[in-house]
Amino acid sequence: xxxxxxxxxxVTVKPIQRNASAFSVLRKVMQxxxxxxxxxxxxxxxxxxxxxxxxxxLTSDPEIVKGVLLxxxxxxPKPEIAQSIMSRSIGRxxxxxxxxxxxxxxxxTAPVFQHxxxxxxxxxxxxxxxxxxxxxxxxxxxxxxxxSISKATFETIAxxxxxxxxxxxxxxxxxxxVHKLLAFVAKVDPLDLFEATRxxxxxxxxxxxxxxERLRGDxxxxxxxxxxxSNATDDLLSLLLAAQDPETGKKLxxxxxxxxxVTFIGAGRxxxxxxxxxxxxxxxxxxxWQEQLVDELSEVLGEAPLTADNLGQLxxxxxxxxxxxxxxxxxxxxHRVAAANVEINGLKLRxxxxxxxxxxxxxxxxxxxxxxxxxxxxxxxxxxxxxYHRFQYIPFSAGPRICSGLKYAMFEATAILASVVRTxxxxxxxxxxxxxxxxxxxxxxxxxxxxxxxxx
Numbered sequence: 111x112x113x114x115x116x117x118x119x120x121v122t123v124k125p126i127q128r129n130a131s132a133f134s135v136l137r138k139v140m141q142x143x144x145x146x147x148x149x150x151x152x153x154x155x156x157x158x159x160x161x162x163x164x165x166x167x168l169t170s171d172p173e174i175v176k177g178v179l180l181x182x183x184x185x186x187p188k189p190e191i192a193q194s195i196m197s198r199s200i201g202r203x204x205x206x207x208x209x210x211x212x213x214x215x216x217x218x219t220a221p222v223f224q225h226x227x228x229x230x231x232x233x234x235x236x237x238x239x240x241x242x243x244x245x246x247x248x249x250x251x252x253x254x255x256x257x258s259i260s261k262a263t264f265e266t267i268a269x270x271x272x273x274x275x276x277x278x279x280x281x282x283x284x285x286x287x288v289h290k291l292l293a294f295v296a297k298v299d300p301l302d303l304f305e306a307t308r309x310x311x312x313x314x315x316x317x318x319x320x321x322x323e324r325l326r327g328d329x330x331x332x333x334x335x336x337x338x339x340s341n342a343t344d345d346l347l348s349l350l351l352a353a354q355d356p357e358t359g360k361k362l363x364x365x366x367x368x369x370x371x372v373t374f375i376g377a378g379r380x381x382x383x384x385x386x387x388x389x390x391x392x393x394x395x396x397x398x399w400q401e402q403l404v405d406e407l408s409e410v411l412g413e414a415p416l417t418a419d420n421l422g423q424l425x426x427x428x429x430x431x432x433x434x435x436x437x438x439x440x441x442x443x444x445h446r447v448a449a450a451n452v453e454i455n456g457l458k459l460r461x462x463x464x465x466x467x468x469x470x471x472x473x474x475x476x477x478x479x480x481x482x483x484x485x486x487x488x489x490x491x492x493x494x495x496x497x498y499h500r501f502q503y504i505p506f507s508a509g510p511r512i513c514s515g516l517k518y519a520m521f522e523a524t525a526i527l528a529s530v531v532r533t534x535x536x537x538x539x540x541x542x543x544x545x546x547x548x549x550x551x552x553x554x555x556x557x558x559x560x561x562x563x564x565x566x
Contacts (some may be wrong), residue, residue: 179467239530242529439473478499537562
């Protein structure tokens with residue numbers, strides 16, 4: 111047990127009451143999905159409801175999560191409605207493909223995210239982290255740190271996915287398009303609930319549709335420019351172009367290349383930037399852990415600069431990031447549908463039942479975590495982690511469909527975190543409290559205002 115001075119209880123959402131009507135649950139989910147988990151899921155493991163004639167099962171049970179995502183994974187595809195909505199915006203990349211199509215993409219792109227490939231990109235990530243740190247150092251005071259972090263994660267993608275394209279990319283426009291795209295994808299539209307009305311033109315969705323079209327155009331331009339270029343590069347785009355099924359030799363089609371580039375730009379930028387922003391908020395309110403990270407940097411680096419060789423030695427940085435993603439998981443929940451009758455850990459599911467995996471409540475469950483709502487990175491010490499259920503912590507999903515970019519995101523977040531805490535102190539802004547809001551990724555409503563001041 112940690113001393114109170116080493117622990118901090120951050121903001122969380124107010125869950126919906128377990129006896130709320132189906133209409134209230136649906137309305138809450140449409141407004142802010144992370145508020146739609148009933149309070150019982152934070153202390154029990156199953157919640158059932160009939161919504162629009164369908165049996166809906168919500169669960170925060172790690173064993174059931176394991177069954178859905180691993181042992182019985184083929185029985186639980188993503189629902190057709192989710193596939194339809196996602197595919198019309200970001201196409202058929204790794205995030206949205208199913209069945210044989212997904213298996214091909216996963217096998218073909220596996221080398222892109224191997225440790226050896228990512229290690230070559232670490233200098234780019236460290237350089238971007240140092241830019242953020244110096245920007246904060248040069249502009250002390252009360253600032254919203256999220257725009258700088260978002261720009262940094264975009265620059266990392268530009269350097270590591272599309273090297274040589276930086277001068278051809280309009281950050282402000284692409285950033286705005288990503289925001290519009292995710293708002294379009296994340297918004298639960300009543301017309302999308304019914305197949306007959308799903309594809310009707312919607313004036314209120316026009317901005318998101320146009321943003322998706324522009325991002326697809328950016329991806330195609332990057333592919334065209336790369337094929338015309340004679341410069342040899344070792345970035346992710348080169349790896350994607352070279353990707354092939356190890357068994358058949360089949361390569362990604364032009365459309366598959368395009369859709370995966372859009373997926374990496376959109377999902378990759380958003381998940382990492384908001385995870386880092388939440389980490390800064392937690393550290394700003396926990397001086398003890400902020401200084402723990404500074405001490406670790408002194409022990410590992412001394413006065414030397416951060417390099418790719420020593421990034422992996424920052425164990426406390428990794429603990430802090432993991433704890434931040436426990437409290438504020440980038441993916442706060444997942445939706446699957448049972449394609450057959452099946453029983454998992456005593457729960458009998460029938461074909462057609464909707465299953466929601468409640469990541470956010472599971473990460474704060476009273477029976478799974480000691481003081482679940484407190485920020486205590488020590489819980490991710492290697493020795494303590496061995497006592498946890500393998501599926502009670504899944505910020506990037508789990509099983510065969512775990513996020514391919516997990517290691518990429520962790521490398522990038524560690525590089526930015528280390529650079530910033532070494533350069534500036536973070537402190538809360540009086541009167542400002544960020545509020546979790548889920549729009550595909552879990553972000554802070556109203557930005558992330560913090561006070562930054564230079565270290566000597």
